[in-house]
Amino acid sequence: MKINKSRIEKDFNNISKFGELSNGGVTRLAFSKEDMDARNYLKDVMEELGLRVSIDAFGNMSGRREGKMDIAPVAIGSHLDTVPEGGNYDGIVGVIAALEVIRVLNENNIETLRPIEVVNLSAEESSRFGGATLGSKVISGKISLKDLSKYVDKEGTSLYKALEDNGYKPDEIEGAVLNKGDVYSFIEMHIEQGPVLETESIPVGIVTSIAAPTRFRVKFKGVADHSGNTPMNIRKDALTAASELILGVERIAKYEAGPATVGTVGYVYVKPGAMNVIPGAVEMGIDVRDINSDDKKVAVGKVIQLIEAIKSNRPVEVEYEILTDDEPVKLSSKVIDTLVDTAEEIGLDYKVMHSGAGHDAMHMADIAQAGMIFVPSKNGISHNIEEFTDMDDIVKGTELLLHASLKLAQEGD
Numbered sequence: 001m002k003i004n005k006s007r008i009e010k011d012f013n014n015i016s017k018f019g020e021l022s023n024g025g026v027t028r029l030a031f032s033k034e035d036m037d038a039r040n041y042l043k044d045v046m047e048e049l050g051l052r053v054s055i056d057a058f059g060n061m062s063g064r065r066e067g068k069m070d071i072a073p074v075a076i077g078s079h080l081d082t083v084p085e086g087g088n089y090d091g092i093v094g095v096i097a098a099l100e101v102i103r104v105l106n107e108n109n110i111e112t113l114r115p116i117e118v119v120n121l122s123a124e125e126s127s128r129f130g131g132a133t134l135g136s137k138v139i140s141g142k143i144s145l146k147d148l149s150k151y152v153d154k155e156g157t158s159l160y161k162a163l164e165d166n167g168y169k170p171d172e173i174e175g176a177v178l179n180k181g182d183v184y185s186f187i188e189m190h191i192e193q194g195p196v197l198e199t200e201s202i203p204v205g206i207v208t209s210i211a212a213p214t215r216f217r218v219k220f221k222g223v224a225d226h227s228g229n230t231p232m233n234i235r236k237d238a239l240t241a242a243s244e245l246i247l248g249v250e251r252i253a254k255y256e257a258g259p260a261t262v263g264t265v266g267y268v269y270v271k272p273g274a275m276n277v278i279p280g281a282v283e284m285g286i287d288v289r290d291i292n293s294d295d296k297k298v299a300v301g302k303v304i305q306l307i308e309a310i311k312s313n314r315p316v317e318v319e320y321e322i323l324t325d326d327e328p329v330k331l332s333s334k335v336i337d338t339l340v341d342t343a344e345e346i347g348l349d350y351k352v353m354h355s356g357a358g359h360d361a362m363h364m365a366d367i368a369q370a371g372m373i374f375v376p377s378k379n380g381i382s383h384n385i386e387e388f389t390d391m392d393d394i395v396k397g398t399e400l401l402l403h404a405s406l407k408l409a410q411e412g413d
């Protein structure tokens with residue numbers, strides 16, 4: 001059985017055209033025209049490969065290659081949507097690798113006990129509606145019908161409306177929920193989005209756990225005043241207050257929580273934002289992540305304590321809101337072992353590692369034995385037109401995906 005690089009490249013090049021930018025990147029927001037075009041392409045390819053395509057109320061796609069028994073399938077895949085001005089690899093490599101797995105099984109006339117399904121999960125990126133991994137959240141029962149109207153894009157289009165406009169059935173969203181065991185196992189191949197594999201010259205990563213974020217929005221309200229006429233002792237400077245929190249988040253993540261804790265203030269908006277005016281209002285976004293739930297709780301608790309301390313020590317009003325508070329996820333040890341054994345057998349150099357970024361696999365883990373394969377990201381860059389993964393590494397990742405899914409698909413209940 002041999003992976004065919006040129007077939008993967010063909011899918012890659014075809015999908016790259018949907019939302020292609022003149023500078024090399026791609027913008028393919030969830031449920032946009034470009035995303036719908038990419039989905040239609042995928043549906044056509046799935047049908048050409050003899051897969052039975054089904055699409056749920058949320059647009060999650062699966063293409064099923066039947067097994068000898070009608071039992072829970074092995075699912076493989078990722079997502080086709082991207083961030084604005086994103087790259088051609090994030091999500092996509094998992095889908096095109098899954099298609100190649102099917103081609104190899106087909107041309108070698110391999111029958112599996114379990115069905116194998118290629119999946120494309122909807123709206124993985126948070127860029128359009130403000131929530132990430134929405135398709136897998138729907139499947140794992142974490143999003144209800146009323147939530148669909150709460151997610152709204154910049155143009156004011158709700159997720160509900162976007163689904164309806166594209167012919168999906170938001171009112172039937174509960175029908176898309178799967179139960180534990182409905183899917184036997186799920187393997188998502190994805191770019192690493194970090195520098196580890198490239199730095200160590202290792203072609204594949206086998207992921208053990210996925211860090212989860214807690215995200216805050218914090219607003220500081222002071223008084224915008226003249227920078228020349230306002231004495232220091234009566235100022236209500238929102239930015240100096242905010243600065244204490246920015247440095248505090250760094251200190252907490254670095255020294256006061258766990259060894260894997262990371263904390264980031266990713267944006268700061270300062271108003272009015274003029275050189276000769278004391279900043280009257282600041283809004284910032286904080287992202288705290290860890291693979292260890294207890295360590296993350298410690299970090300989050302300290303960030304809240306610090307916010308309260310700044311509030312009482314400085315003459316400004318401070319308000320915060322927790323936007324997301326997800327639990328870190330341990331991936332299936334069964335799938336991890338299968339991936340490790342398979343990599344050994346096919347002589348592939350691998351690294352066992354955790355993921356700092358969130359993925360659909362963390363929600364699929366609720367309903368299936370879930371695992372992930374990472375392939376290297378050049379310079380660790382992602383969510384950017386500079387995103388790049390060597391096609392030879394994608395081939396190696398696909399080889400691991402093929403042999404590992406084949407093993408799982410030959411297992412009975």
Ligand SMILES: [Zn+2]
Nearest residue numbers: 090091124190
């Ligand atoms: Zn992704």
